[in-house]
Amino acid sequence: xxxxxxxxxxxxxxxxxxxxxxxxxxxxxxxxxxxxxxxxxxxxxxxxxxxxxxxxxxxxxxxxxxxxxxxxxxxxxxxxxxxxxxxxxxxxxxxxxxxxxxxxxxxxxxxxxxxxxxxxxxxxxxxxxxxxxxxxxxxxxxxxxxxxxxxxxxxxxxxxxxxxxxxxxxxxxxxxxxxxxxxxxxxxxxxxxxxxxxxxxxxxxxxxxxxxxxxxxxxxxxxxxxxxxxxxxxxxxxxxxxxxxxxxxxxxxxxxxxxxxxxxxxxxxxxxxxxxxxxxxxxxxxxxxxxxxxxxxxxxxxxxxxxxxxxxxxxxxxxxxxxxxxxxxxxxxxxxxxxxxxxxxxxxxxxxxxxxxxxxxxxxxxxxxxxxxxxxxxxxxxxxxxxxxxxxxxxxx
Ligand SMILES: *Cc1c(COP(=O)(O)O)cnc(C)c1O
Numbered sequence: 001x002x003x004x005x006x007x008x009x010x011x012x013x014x015x016x017x018x019x020x021x022x023x024x025x026x027x028x029x030x031x032x033x034x035x036x037x038x039x040x041x042x043x044x045x046x047x048x049x050x051x052x053x054x055x056x057x058x059x060x061x062x063x064x065x066x067x068x069x070x071x072x073x074x075x076x077x078x079x080x081x082x083x084x085x086x087x088x089x090x091x092x093x094x095x096x097x098x099x100x101x102x103x104x105x106x107x108x109x110x111x112x113x114x115x116x117x118x119x120x121x122x123x124x125x126x127x128x129x130x131x132x133x134x135x136x137x138x139x140x141x142x143x144x145x146x147x148x149x150x151x152x153x154x155x156x157x158x159x160x161x162x163x164x165x166x167x168x169x170x171x172x173x174x175x176x177x178x179x180x181x182x183x184x185x186x187x188x189x190x191x192x193x194x195x196x197x198x199x200x201x202x203x204x205x206x207x208x209x210x211x212x213x214x215x216x217x218x219x220x221x222x223x224x225x226x227x228x229x230x231x232x233x234x235x236x237x238x239x240x241x242x243x244x245x246x247x248x249x250x251x252x253x254x255x256x257x258x259x260x261x262x263x264x265x266x267x268x269x270x271x272x273x274x275x276x277x278x279x280x281x282x283x284x285x286x287x288x289x290x291x292x293x294x295x296x297x298x299x300x301x302x303x304x305x306x307x308x309x310x311x312x313x314x315x316x317x318x319x320x321x322x323x324x325x326x327x328x329x330x331x332x333x334x335x336x337x338x339x340x341x342x343x344x345x346x347x348x349x350x351x352x353x354x355x356x357x358x359x360x361x362x363x364x365x366x367x368x369x370x371x372x373x374x375x376x377x378x379x380x381x382x383x384x385x386x387x388x389x390x391x392x393x394x395x396x397x
Contacts, residue, residue, distance in 0.1 A: 085216075265373040347363075
């Protein structure tokens with residue numbers, strides 16, 4: 001018997017034609033025609049169980065190829081694609097929850113999900129409660145009508161990691177689905193489905209696409225969660241275009257290389273920042289002092305380019321914003337996972353519901369791109385120098 005290939009090899013082979021072209025050609029299509037009414041009817045009866053070409057919205061060779069690569073990446077059963085990561089999240093919440101149900105949501109959730117819950121889950125009679133991003137105390141929040149635990153690991157902006165194995169035990173015991181936003185790892189360096197999750201959500205817009213030129217979301221599920229997701233996805237008319245699917249699949253071929261380099265660059269920048277007196281903390285689970293470091297070591301096989309910087313108590317939000325404005329190599333913009341570096345202010349008081357255990361200083365988030373880290377450090381050095389030459393300290397007279 002042949003030894004199974006290593007994951008990097010399998011990822012390069014996933015979603016490719018069995019012969020001929022190296023890459024699956026782009027299939028732009030809506031209508032699929034059949035030889036006979038009998039063949040048309042046969043496909044219509046089988047297409048909910050099997051992946052068959054039947055209509056563009058239900059998938060083409062291009063989207064099926066990308067789904068195959070994502071299934072390989074997440075070690076899942078099947079996958080569906082969405083026009084954005086947010087659309088993927090909305091579909092998951094609506095696929096598994098109904099009026100009268102209750103869902104537990106991590107307090108470190110990707111921010112737009114908060115409004116989705118407040119407006120749409122509430123409107124539909126679905127209750128939600130936020131739980132501590134490290135998962136502590138979640139048992140006490142379970143109600144008889146709790147049907148889902150929604151996690152994000154690591155969490156947005158602050159990167160807390162729950163013990164997913166424990167969360168999955170809690171979910172099973174209480175007959176709940178466990179859904180995880182796995183965008184941070186982009187399926188590569190953390191595998192929620194192998195740790196007991198039912199549903200893994202990906203913003204492919206980030207590292208999977210990897211080049212800041214395409215929007216996409218994806219959901220990969222295990223066997224038991226598949227049917228509800230597939231039906232809801234079809235009922236909501238969610239699909240993606242073949243050109244976008246092609247771009248994401250192309251991005252996946254270099255994902256392991258890019259991710260490793262983002263992480264190397266980020267570690268170099270973090271190490272430099274931690275030596276600076278203006279910096280109180282650098283948040284990133286791959287750093288030894290981080291509260292989630294032990295779980296990261298146990299459950300992750302790498303890191304990415306995200307760092308959140310907390311300035312020391314001498315500085316406020318206006319200082320952090322002035323610093324960001326002074327940076328030359330870091331764009332000020334949403335999203336991350338492209339090749340380029342980005343910076344944005346972080347204000348936890350507007351993105352968290354639970355009171356924070358420890359007060360914290362002014363914060364900003366960096367996405368460390370693939371530029372030479374020495375250039376990024378040089379830019380941050382001149383940025384930090386704007387703090388000590390701040391208008392506040394000059395204004396004394
Ligand atoms: C960006 C992001 C999303 C949403 O992805 P879009 O494609 O921008 O809608 C969801 N979850 C997390 C954790 C993200 O960072």
